[in-house]
Every structure is written in structure tokens, then in C-alpha cells.
Amino acid sequence: MTEYGRGPGSEPWHPEDPLYGDGGWGGQEAQAAQSPYGGQPQHHPEQPQQPEYGDWGAGQQAGYDQGPQQYAQGQQQYGGHSPQQYTGQGGQGYPGQGGPQYDPNGRPYDQNDQNGQPYDQSGQQYDQNGQPYNGGWGTGQQYQQQHQVPYNGDPNDPYGDQAAAYAGQQPDQYGTPDAYPPPEPPGRRRAEPEPEPQRTDWDPGPDQGEHAFFAGGDDDDDGVDDDGDDPQSRRRGKGGKGSKGKGEKKSRSGCACLVVSLVFTSMIGGVGYFGYQFYQNRFGSAPDYAGDGTGEQVTVVIPKGAFGSVIGQRLKAAGVVKSVDAFVAAQSQNSEGDKIQPGSYLLKKQMSAESAVELMLDPKSQNNLVVREGQRNVTVYEAIDKQLDLPKGSTAKVAEEKYESLGLPDWANDDTDIKDPLEGFLYPATYPADKDMKPEAVLKEMVSQANKEYAKYDLEAKADDLGLDDPLQVVTVASLVQAEGITHDDFRKMAAVVYNRLKPTNDVTNQKLEFDSTYNYLKGQSEIDISVDEIRNYDDPYNTYFYKGLPPGPIGNPGGEALKAAVDPDGGAWMFFISIDGKKTDFTKTLADHEKLVQKFNERRKKD
Structure with missing residues (x-):
């Protein structure tokens, strides 16, 4: 043709x-x-x-x-x-x-x-x-x-x-x-296919990276025919291999819609949550329990120097209150709220914040062990046994056997004549002592607190300045000041008496302290009327009527004021002291002045 x-x-x-x-x-x-x-x-x-x-x-x-x-x-x-x-x-x-x-x-x-x-x-x-x-x-x-x-x-x-x-x-x-x-x-003619539209460089099209969902196309217009073949791929000679059907295209579009929906839902949920939290923080009341709590008791230890927010965190962690904000609000609304002391408290679970504050202010809730200033170790051991519900003497035995593992400083227990190595290191404070605790744990906490307080002063340097042998003697002087002084106003003058009597120039007492407190310590007593013959003739390293100088170690646990006085004594030449009424201490520099005060003291006792 x-x-x-x-x-x-x-x-x-x-x-x-x-x-x-x-x-x-x-x-x-x-x-x-x-x-x-x-x-x-x-x-x-x-x-x-x-x-x-x-x-x-x-x-x-x-x-x-x-x-x-x-x-x-x-x-x-x-x-x-x-x-x-x-x-x-x-x-x-x-x-x-x-x-x-x-x-x-x-x-x-x-x-x-x-x-x-x-x-x-x-x-x-x-x-x-x-x-x-x-x-x-x-x-x-x-x-x-x-x-x-x-x-x-x-x-x-x-x-x-x-x-x-x-x-x-x-x-x-x-x-x-x-x-x-x-x-x-x-009769055999067929209409020629429509020419493929020419794509410009700025029109990427779905097959160049733009998804059909965002390109605005629908399932009938996405360039895939009913047989699942891409006409453009057929024109390019790719055939059906790798072609995707309409069902898969719809699935891909559906997944995109689902992802977008989830993102929008998450955004809306997040905005709603933070909006609710903002409203609650600004205008809503803090979450709180109601009532005086359940019958289940729990011990909560409040550290020293803890603010209301720290206390609230401890209570919330123990399940006592529902939120920290509720406790802080209740504490601020209570006129005595700022008087909550550190220590161990026996509380109930799921208490209202108001009830928790009131119970912590009640001494009955305080499940603590308090070491008072000047208290001897033997008394502290008995208190620990009682607090932990242990047989009498249990804590004293642990202290005697395990004192080296309780954290004493290197300069402690320097003398073999020391009766108790822990004396002077059970620092006066309030300590948690629950029945579930062991004695060594309580003792270790007390020693740790003493090390922190003593570290505030350079005791080695102070010892050299004061003419003492070691830091332990500084603590010993503080224990004497604590035992003989009546008030904190007496402490600096009392420390001056100690240092003046220890001087080699002391020809009145011949470098003897002659403190009744040292004799009472070795005797385990607290007597005022002691016979002169008894006290001057009792041979013991702790008897300052018998031996010159300081005793081998502390005679009690001094507090912060007594320690300050020991490192910074009064500069006066005070040599004697006496308390006539038991409320005030009178200090003198000469023996004649001291004897006058002794006469007044005896006259007062006769009248009583």
C-alpha cells in the first residue's frame, strides 16, 4: 500500500x-x-x-x-x-x-x-x-x-x-x-490518545516528591488507572513492574490522613493539658486529701534547715499528703507553721495538709531522739535503747565494740585513759530514731553531725593558738565550759577560767582545774555537795582535784555556744567562779574576792 x-x-x-x-x-x-x-x-x-x-x-x-x-x-x-x-x-x-x-x-x-x-x-x-x-x-x-x-x-x-x-x-x-x-x-479507526501535558520545571508533580494527598489530587485523578498501571510508566517502557494499584494509593493517602489526625489530636490534647495545668496553678486549688488520714502509720524524717517545700516533698513521697503545694499552703495559713522542727515524725498516710501540719506541731507525733547540750554519752545510749525498743545496755555495747567504724576523726581517742571514745562526738541535735533502725545507724548519724560542726573551725590551728596539744583538747575545754556554765553568757568567762588555771604562772591552784564536774563524770553522778577529803584524795585521771591539767577527754557533748567560747574565750584574768542562787554565775580574779562569795553562798544555804 x-x-x-x-x-x-x-x-x-x-x-x-x-x-x-x-x-x-x-x-x-x-x-x-x-x-x-x-x-x-x-x-x-x-x-x-x-x-x-x-x-x-x-x-x-x-x-x-x-x-x-x-x-x-x-x-x-x-x-x-x-x-x-x-x-x-x-x-x-x-x-x-x-x-x-x-x-x-x-x-x-x-x-x-x-x-x-x-x-x-x-x-x-x-x-x-x-x-x-x-x-x-x-x-x-x-x-x-x-x-x-x-x-x-x-x-x-x-x-x-x-x-x-x-x-x-x-x-x-x-x-x-x-x-x-x-x-x-x-470502521477500524481509533481515536488517538490525548498528548501528554508538558510538565514545567517548577511543577514537580506527585512522582517527583510531592505526595498526591498534598497535591490536591483524588483517587480517580492520581495518574493510576483501574488496572494498577501507571500510563506514564507504560509510555516510558516500564511496564507494570513496580507499578502500584489504586488500593495501595488509597492506603497511602489514608495513612497520611491518619498521621495528620494523630498529630492534630496530640497538639490539641497537649494544649488542653497545659492549659488546664496553667489554670490550676493560677486559679485552682492544689490536690489534697480529706480528713485525718488512714490508720496506717509512717515515719517521716525532716532534715535540719528544711523549708516548707522540702518538708512537703518528704511528706508526699511517704504518702502522707497528696501534693507539695497543698502542704505549703496549709503551713503558711497556720500561725505556728514555721515552728516545725527537724527530726522524725510519726504520721498517718493520706492526711489532709492541714491535719498534717497540726500533727507535726504536736510533740506526741515527734518520733525523735533529742541529744541535749552537755548530755553525757551514757544518758544518750539509754535514750537510744528506749527509742528503738532495745534491751538496756544494747547501744552502749555497740558503742564500745564498734566505735572505730562510726566515723570518728583521726585526732579522736588520742589518750588510752579515755573512758568513752565517743564522748564529745554525739553532737546535740534532734535525730530520727525509728524502731526499724539499728543503734549503729543512729550513732553514726550523730558522729557525722559532730564532724560537720567541728569542721566549721580550724581546731588544729586554734589548739596551737590556745596552747593546747590537739583538737581533742579544744573539744574537752568546750565540754567543761558546757558543764560548769549556767547560761550562754557564762561560757566565755568560764573558758577564760580554764585557760588561766592551765597557765604555768598559776600559783593559786598550781595548774589544777579543781572542777566538780570532772569528778561527777567519773563517778557517773551530778552532785553539788562533795566532801573535800573525798574529792581531793580520789585518784583518777578525770579528777581535776587530784591531777593537773585537762582530763583525758571530753566529759559530755558540748553545743555550738560552748564550742565558740572554747575557741574564743574572754580576755579577762578570771580565776574563780561561784553561783550563789543557782541562776547566775559570779566570776572573780582574786582568791579574797572568791572567799567572800563563798561565805554568802554558805549563809544562803543555812537559810534554806
């Missing part, structure tokens, strides 16, 4: 044939804007396809003979895709296209050619030169006989090369991939 002609065959071609297609296929001259194949306009490659040499009709031959100019016009019109433009001049010459058409018997369809001359009724066709025409299916032999054009002939002939090429029997171009498709009958 040639490009524009029609070869013999069984396909119906005449309008009177019952299988003829649409009405536009008749022999009427095609309009200038209509495709020669009918249907959608044909889009051909930009390089024009030359018709085969043997298929040229009389009209094309005429256009050929009329010269290069007219042929150039025909070539220019060829790109417009109009049947008239293929005739070379005015659409003449092609049977079945621009020129007259014939039925199978050779009769002209319109009975006249385009020059107005009737066709031969015998069915013979002629070209414009009057030569018999073979119906457009000739081999081009007549044309070759009449117009022998040598290969690469006349250079002025623009068609010479093409004619020579056709004379060389070039193969039919319909066998190559670049050829135009042959015309088909209307």
Missing part, C-alpha cells in the same frame, strides 16, 4: 458500500484544516516523509513539471496536514485524495475531473498528458520512460536527487519504524 493511495483488497472503500464508515470519507475535496485520515489531526515527525515515487499521480507529476517554485510551495504546505497541500498545486493529481475518485469499475465519482473534462466511460484513466493512468498503483515506469533523469543530473533540477533515488528502487518506507502509518478504513 502506498502512502496516500489505495491498493486492491477486500476492504470497502466506496460510500455506497454498506460497510463504509463515516460520511466524511467520500470523494469530496478535504478541507484545508482536516486531516487526510479523518478523526483527530495527525501529528507526524517534523521531518516530512516523501511519497514513494511510483505512487505519484498525474497531479503530482504536473506539480513536478511546473518547477521548483511550485514544488517548494507544496512542500511548505505539506507541514499543514491538508489533503490539498499534497497535490502540488491546488490539490490536483491524487486519486482518492485531492483529485477525482473512482469506483471499483473505474467510473469517476463526480463524472468530471477537476479540469471539467468528462472521464472515459470505459473506465480507463488518463493522466494530464493524455496517457493511460494505472489508477495510482503503477510502478512509476511510465514516468521513468517519459522523464529519464540521470542520477545526480541537472543541478538546477531540485527534484533530481529524489527522482534518481526513486529510480534506484529504494525500499518501501512502510517497513521502517519512522514511516507514517497507512490509512485505515473508518
Whole structure:
């Protein structure tokens, strides 16, 4: 089959044939804007396809003979895709296209050619030169006989090369991939696919990174057909491999919607939560229990120096109060709330904050062990046994056997004559002592507190300044001041008496302290009326009436004021002291003044 002609065959071609297609296929001259194949306009490659040499009709031959100019016009019109433009001049010459058409018997369809001359009724066709025409299916032999054009002939002939090429029997171009498709009958024609829209650089499209959900497409418009194949992938030769169906596309869009919904829900929930918390903090009341609590008791230890918020945290952790804010508010509303002392408290679980504050102010709730200033260790041991519900002597035995593991400083227990190595290191304070605790734990806490307090002073340097041997003697002086002084106002003068009597220049007592408190300590008593013969003749390192200087170790546990007085004594030359009424201490510098005060003391005792 040639490009524009029609070869013999069984396909119906005449309008009177019952299988003829649409009405536009008749022999009427095609309009200038209509495709020669009918249907959608044909889009051909930009390089024009030359018709085969043997298929040229009389009209094309005429256009050929009329010269290069007219042929150039025909070539220019060829790109417009109009049947008239293929005739070379005015659409003449092609049977079945621009020129007259014939039925199978050779009769002209319109009975006249385009020059107005009737066709031969015998069915013979002629070209414009009057030569018999073979119906457009000739081999081009007549044309070759009449117009022998040598290969690469006349250079002025623009068609010479093409004619020579056709004379060389070039193969039919319909066998190559670049050829135009042959015309088909209307009944077999199919509408050409819509051309793919050209995508610009600024339009990435869903397949270049933008999800269809955000691109605004729906399931029917997402570029995937019902069979799950991507038409663009098929056009690119990718086939169905890797293509995703509509169900998966919908699933992907659904997942995106779910993720976005979850994000929005989380944001709304977070905003609501923080908004509620802000409202509660600013305007709402703090969470709190109601009532006096359950029957379950719990011990809570409050450290020294704890503020209301720290106390509230301890109570909340133990399950006593519901919130710290509720306790702080209740403490501030109570006029005695700031008097809550550190120590151990026996409370109940799930108490209202107001009830917890009131109970902590009640001494009955305090499950503590209090070490008083000047208290001896033997008394402290008995108190620990009682607090921990232990047999009498249990804590004293632990102190004797385990004192080295309780955290004493290196300068402690420097003398083998020391009766109790822990004396002076059970620092006066309030300590938690619950029944679940062990004695060594309580003792270790007391020693630790003493180390903290003593570390506030450079006791080694103070000992050198005061003429003492070691820091332990400084603590010993503090214990003597604590034991002999009545009030804190007495402490500095009492420390001066100690240091003045220890001086080598002391010729009144000959460097003996002569303190009754040291004799009472070794005796384990607290007597005032002691016989002179008894006290001066009792041989013991702690008896300062018998031995010069300080006792081997402290005689009690001094407090902070006594320790301060020991490291910073009064500068007076005080040598003697006496308390006439038991409430006030009188200090003197000479023995004569002291004897006068002793006489007043004896007179007062006789009256009592």
C-alpha cells in the first residue's frame, strides 16, 4: 500500500458500500484544516516523509513539471496536514485524495475531473498528458520512460536527487519504524490518545516528591488507572513492574490522613493539658486529701534547715499528703507553721495538709531522739535503747565494740585513759530514731553531725593558738565550759577560767582545774555537795582535784555556744567562779574576792 493511495483488497472503500464508515470519507475535496485520515489531526515527525515515487499521480507529476517554485510551495504546505497541500498545486493529481475518485469499475465519482473534462466511460484513466493512468498503483515506469533523469543530473533540477533515488528502487518506507502509518478504513479507526501535558520545571508533580494527598489530587485523578498501571510508566517502557494499584494509593493517602489526625489530636490534647495545668496553678486549688488520714502509720524524717517545700516533698513521697503545694499552703495559713522542727515524725498516710501540719506541731507525733547540750554519752545510749525498743545496755555495747567504724576523726581517742571514745562526738541535735533502725545507724548519724560542726573551725590551728596539744583538747575545754556554765553568757568567762588555771604562772591552784564536774563524770553522778577529803584524795585521771591539767577527754557533748567560747574565750584574768542562787554565775580574779562569795553562798544555804 502506498502512502496516500489505495491498493486492491477486500476492504470497502466506496460510500455506497454498506460497510463504509463515516460520511466524511467520500470523494469530496478535504478541507484545508482536516486531516487526510479523518478523526483527530495527525501529528507526524517534523521531518516530512516523501511519497514513494511510483505512487505519484498525474497531479503530482504536473506539480513536478511546473518547477521548483511550485514544488517548494507544496512542500511548505505539506507541514499543514491538508489533503490539498499534497497535490502540488491546488490539490490536483491524487486519486482518492485531492483529485477525482473512482469506483471499483473505474467510473469517476463526480463524472468530471477537476479540469471539467468528462472521464472515459470505459473506465480507463488518463493522466494530464493524455496517457493511460494505472489508477495510482503503477510502478512509476511510465514516468521513468517519459522523464529519464540521470542520477545526480541537472543541478538546477531540485527534484533530481529524489527522482534518481526513486529510480534506484529504494525500499518501501512502510517497513521502517519512522514511516507514517497507512490509512485505515473508518470502521477500524481509533481515536488517538490525548498528548501528554508538558510538565514545567517548577511543577514537580506527585512522582517527583510531592505526595498526591498534598497535591490536591483524588483517587480517580492520581495518574493510576483501574488496572494498577501507571500510563506514564507504560509510555516510558516500564511496564507494570513496580507499578502500584489504586488500593495501595488509597492506603497511602489514608495513612497520611491518619498521621495528620494523630498529630492534630496530640497538639490539641497537649494544649488542653497545659492549659488546664496553667489554670490550676493560677486559679485552682492544689490536690489534697480529706480528713485525718488512714490508720496506717509512717515515719517521716525532716532534715535540719528544711523549708516548707522540702518538708512537703518528704511528706508526699511517704504518702502522707497528696501534693507539695497543698502542704505549703496549709503551713503558711497556720500561725505556728514555721515552728516545725527537724527530726522524725510519726504520721498517718493520706492526711489532709492541714491535719498534717497540726500533727507535726504536736510533740506526741515527734518520733525523735533529742541529744541535749552537755548530755553525757551514757544518758544518750539509754535514750537510744528506749527509742528503738532495745534491751538496756544494747547501744552502749555497740558503742564500745564498734566505735572505730562510726566515723570518728583521726585526732579522736588520742589518750588510752579515755573512758568513752565517743564522748564529745554525739553532737546535740534532734535525730530520727525509728524502731526499724539499728543503734549503729543512729550513732553514726550523730558522729557525722559532730564532724560537720567541728569542721566549721580550724581546731588544729586554734589548739596551737590556745596552747593546747590537739583538737581533742579544744573539744574537752568546750565540754567543761558546757558543764560548769549556767547560761550562754557564762561560757566565755568560764573558758577564760580554764585557760588561766592551765597557765604555768598559776600559783593559786598550781595548774589544777579543781572542777566538780570532772569528778561527777567519773563517778557517773551530778552532785553539788562533795566532801573535800573525798574529792581531793580520789585518784583518777578525770579528777581535776587530784591531777593537773585537762582530763583525758571530753566529759559530755558540748553545743555550738560552748564550742565558740572554747575557741574564743574572754580576755579577762578570771580565776574563780561561784553561783550563789543557782541562776547566775559570779566570776572573780582574786582568791579574797572568791572567799567572800563563798561565805554568802554558805549563809544562803543555812537559810534554806
